[in-house]
Amino acid sequence: MAEPVRLTLATGVEETAVDQTHDLLQELWEQVPDVGDLDRIRVETAVAEIIGNIVRHTRxxxxxxxxxxxxxxxxxxxxxxxxxxxxxxxLPAAIDLSDVTMPDLDAESGRGLALALAAVDQLDYERSSGRNLWRLSCRRGGA
Structure with a gap:
């Protein structure tokens, strides 16, 4: 792969956004087939958790x-x-990612951000220009 590949989707914040985001990742993997399975799993895990949180919790x-x-x-x-x-x-997310930990085993929720943080090398959140901005990245070939 010589040139970076970037794909973008703009959609409503509703359940269909989860599937659309998954489809966007599948399109990326088709365009960049040399991304390793471990890197794909790491990114897919974090992406699924973040888009899921946006759909469920954004007001x-x-x-x-x-x-x-x-x-x-x-x-x-x-x-x-x-x-x-x-x-x-x-609305702004009331979250400090440095405070995120995995909940107790018997907890019924609260694992999403902890899983996302564990999966990737970098996960950031900021509020900018009246918008929530989540950014995650994973070094290729890293674990």
Whole structure:
């Protein structure tokens, strides 16, 4: 792969966004077939957890009657890295990623961000220009 590949999806924040994001990753793997299985699994795990959290937990900041919740998902692959970025128009996420830990075994929820953090080399969240920005990356061939 000589040139980085970047694919982007803009969609509503609803359950179909999860499948659309999965399809976007599958398209990336088709365009960059030399990405190893372990790297694919790591990125797919983190991407599934982040888009799932956005769909389940994002609430609107704008007044009722305004445009619906939206998310833009970008996935990319370079010779050194595979990653994803999510930008949504919801309320700020009240999260400090440095405080995220795996919940107790009997907990029924709360594993998503912990799994995402464990899967990839970098996971960041910030609030910028009235949007939530999640960015994750994985060094290719790394574990």
């Amino acid at each position: 609107r900041l704008d007044a009722p009657g305004s445009d619906s919740r939206r998310v833009q998902v970008s996935v990319w692959c370079s010779p050194d890295e595979v990653g994803a970025e999510f930008v949504d128009n919801g």
